[in-house]
Amino acid sequence: MDYEIFDLGDVTLQSGMTLPSAFLAYKTYGRLNAKKDNVIVYPTAFGDWHVQNEWLIGNGMALDPQNYFIIVPNLLGNGLSSSPSNTPPPFDRANFPQVTIYDNVKLQHRLVTEKFGIEKIALVVGWSMGGIQSFQWGASYPDMVERIAPFAGVAKTWPQTHVVLEGMKAPLLAAVGFDSSKLNQLTSEDMRAVGRVYAGWGLSQAFYREELYRSMGFDSLTDFMAGVWEDSFMKMDPHNVLAMIWTGQNADISANPAYNGDFDEALRSIKALACVMPGSTDLFCTAEDNEYEAKLIPNAVFSPIESIWGHFAGRGINRVDNQFIDDNLKRLLALGTNE
Incomplete structure (x- = not known):
């Protein structure tokens, strides 16, 4: 097993349902420094495990374990964190309770604060549903998150x-x-x-x-x-x-008590420096949707990945796309925040 487990106990979800003995599977890369200010959170996407995020982590890259403490929490439902496949009856398989992106980020926040005592996050980055989580982090914890970098991920699931x-x-x-x-x-x-x-x-x-x-x-x-x-x-x-x-279809950074469905207000509330990177030919997390979102985030740069790899421009397969993402992350991390 190349990952760790953070036990959350019985968790009350946004739906009001209780998920008993919930847990997050996560992996860390690098070391937390004495000031605890070298933290990057990098959530997984739909169907992915932490190992599928590793293409973006490495020496000399923006996400360099020699400089940063990188935490990769696995999405609830992905088979490693609490999921239908690993939860005992009566909440197994089709009986697993409905989990939101808001739930995921709230539980990741517990991991970051309770397990590691972290108060500031230098960057939250993610692809696809990991991108939605990075937007959610920025909206849920605007004073904690200094930078966000969603790529091929939107801040809510638009109708299409x-x-x-x-x-x-x-x-x-x-x-x-x-x-x-x-x-x-x-x-x-x-x-x-x-x-x-x-x-x-x-x-x-x-x-x-x-x-x-x-x-x-x-x-x-x-x-x-x-x-x-x-x-x-x-x-x-x-x-x-x-x-x-279900988590994906109901994703919306404003669907919680902080914003009561006011999507524009949730975007305007993100204080983090943001680099929003859609795939220029993404067919269902479109650059157009991301552009709308980026315009409302006060400190956002809209930087499309010009690629014919569609949604998979952010998947770590095509070298040119990978370089573009890494370069943008290096630029973003080099920017000072307004502390």
């Missing part, structure tokens, strides 16, 4: 993004005849169709037209669909996926 996630959920519901009482019959085999649905959204039209999958070692579109999309989704537990889809 909601529809995309609904499309990913549909094959699992279809597998049980849209009878929610039969959801516990789902198996990983049922995830094959979910991978096929997502294949059209994760990358851009130009990516497929230019056959860039060949640069990843696939000779045909069929091989790529099976080798990347089917394979990666079939490794996921269907109940974990349904839980994370």
Whole structure:
């Protein structure tokens, strides 16, 4: 096991439900300095584990463990932190309670403060649903978070993004005849169709037209669909996926008592220096949505990743995109904050 567990005890979620014996799985890189001011929080995205974040961590990079103490908390529902697949009855599988992004960040805040005694965070960074968490950190704890850098992630699930996630959920519901009482019959085999649905959204039209999958070692579109999309989704537990889809569909940094649904006010309340990096061809976390958000954050720079890798411009696969993200993070970390 290359990660640690932070026990949260019985947690009352935003829904009012109690998640008993909740826990966060997390991994740290580097050392916390004496002043405890070299902290970077880097939450995981939908379906990812901490190991999938490691492409952005390394010596000489912006997220350099020689300079920073980097905490990577795993998303609730991802199979490592409390999830449908690892929670005992009666909250296992389809009975797992609904968890929000707000819940995730609130529990991560407990990890950061209770476990490590940290009061200031230099940067919260994340891809996709990790990006939503970085926005949430900025809105929930504006005096604690000095910088945020969401890439290919929006501050709320805009309507079309909601529809995309609904499309990913549909094959699992279809597998049980849209009878929610039969959801516990789902198996990983049922995830094959979910991978096929997502294949059209994760990358851009130009990516497929230019056959860039060949640069990843696939000779045909069929091989790529099976080798990347089917394979990666079939490794996921269907109940974990349904839980994370619910979290994603209901993501909104203003959907909490601090902002009561006033999205613009939540964005205006973020004090952190922000670098918002959408993928220029992202089909469901669009640059247009991010641009709206960045304009309302007082100290935000809008810096699209010009790439035909779509949503996956932020996935750590394409070297040019990786360099762009790392360069932007270096610039952001070099900026002083108004302390």
